[in-house]
Amino acid sequence: MRTIAAAIAATLVFTGTAQAEPAHVAHTSAKFESYSPAAKAVTYDAAKVPANAKVTVLGAPTISGGTTVLLALEGLLPNRAYGAHVHVKKCGAAPADSGPHFQNVADPVQPSVDPAYANPRNEVWLDVHTDGNGFALAESTVDWQFTERRAQSVVLHDEHTHTGPGEAGTAGPRLACVNVAF
Template sequence: MKTFAVAVASALVFTGTAHAEPAKVAHTSGKFESFSATAKAVTYDAKVPNGAKVVVVSVPTIGGGTKVLLKLNGLLPHRAYGAHVHVKKCGAAPADSGPHFQNVVDPVQPSVDPAYANPRNEIWLDVHTNANGFAYTSSTVDWQFTERHAQSVVLHNEHTHTKPGEAGTAGPRLACVNVEF
């Protein structure tokens, strides 16, 4: 898994333009397990089984954006999951990871306004697993993490909704992985 992350990060970072302060490359990998103070990836529901694997890589892009890649293995086969970058670290309770990270923060939380809860202002990583429980996706936004940094990726029960009043929602939180964006 580390080879995958290093290759992706190298390809995206070193082909980019110089920044006054280089954007941060973030990478984490691990296996989902019950919450503990040392767990990198936490499962809250059997829909993300203990031992399922996760890799998250975040790299700056050529034009000053961010590309986030999510690779999952060992999940339930032929199943849709929603996934988003969240503001806080994983905790003992699913809600501990806080709301979605938004480049422009909606003054009304929880955010369900499509003007803020959308894949250009947030990082959405919805996936559909194959017969072996494998899924891979990526999301690219035209902004980078600055003084505000996200701290996790949360897997949700269903793909992300987009209608007003439910934009950005994806059902219960099933699992969480800590990432130092």
């Protein structure tokens, strides 16, 4: 995990998103495992997100009033695309327990597939493509911060995020989930 944490810290420092005294920094490092109430990170499909694969998520406010979220993954399938988004609820026993994507401006129609709401400016999208060793690092910066409406997880999906009308924000089945207190 130190390698992942170092990569995330370096990214924050070198991109200028770290603050001297951030209002709220969210951080979770864990290994994916089968669901239990104490699990920080859950795999729902161990063939695509193996148990013991590592995940680190860091969310920090930016100096300009936005939020940067970093996702680091280690031990996933090599050379594979995954979608990833911040979700409103904690991980649960069932993949759908984490609820919909967190949206800064919530779509009144859920599940949201309207590109006016389901887009990387209104949601945090962290799609990745693993390298030959199953490592991936993604970063997303939005121009808003989490307030009293806090997101509670990051979900890995089966494919990269779609953007077209009627499918915007969708990324296939939920493969895994990690609890993060944004």
